[in-house]
Amino acid sequence: MIWQAGASRPISLHMKHLIQSRSRAGFSLVEVALAVAIAALAIITLLGLLPQGLEMARKTSLMVSDSNILQQITHDMGSEW
Template identity: 45%
Template sequence: MNTSLSLPLHKSSRSGFSLVEVVMAVGIMALGVVTILGLLPHGLKMTSQTANEQAETRIVDFLVGELQSTNWTTVDATPTQTRYFDDQGLELDQTNPDFGILLTYVVQVNVPEYDVRLPNNDGNMVANQNLRRVIIKMIAAPLRDFNFDNPTSAVPIKIFTQSIANMGIAHNLP
């Protein structure tokens, strides 16, 4: 019994890739990589803008929530305040030794007294005793002594306006 295997006498001449095929594959891959790298700066810019908007929203929500939960007579007596926040939207303590390093947002909070006017039954506009407007001015710059009333620098000021209502919450609990 003869069980010899028959092997081909010569190898195929097309056992690998030609130089043209390799150059074309590398060219297509390079085009894809360059396209993706071109999108990176735009993606990084959008990520940064989104992080800033989230921090600003967190700051506004915090300040409005704080005022909304404050005793109404205290809200009326609240003077214009300047507050400081880090890049995450968390309030900074000015006694913190890293205050100058962490400072990212400077915010001015103002609650004008009785500036919300609504029509009464006669159609006249009267000041509403149970609504207050909160005006929050914010800069995204570490300028501790920034003057919001007379800005001298080219730093853009964002202004947010919210309304708060007297919820009649008892704040004099034991």
């Protein structure tokens, strides 16, 4: 028998093992909250980068379009000579 701090009666070894194993099982609320906070921070960061990526894709598309127009003009001018 083992005396538990603050208890008026001793607890058995089986009960102590049961209490310890139950307290170690699963995740604590703090661990879950921390994991959710880290995931939320990562998602917010990625969503913050989305407008920059879309703007870069738009500019790249315009540059490709401009390049195609210039190539066509250059080709047309070269065939006239």
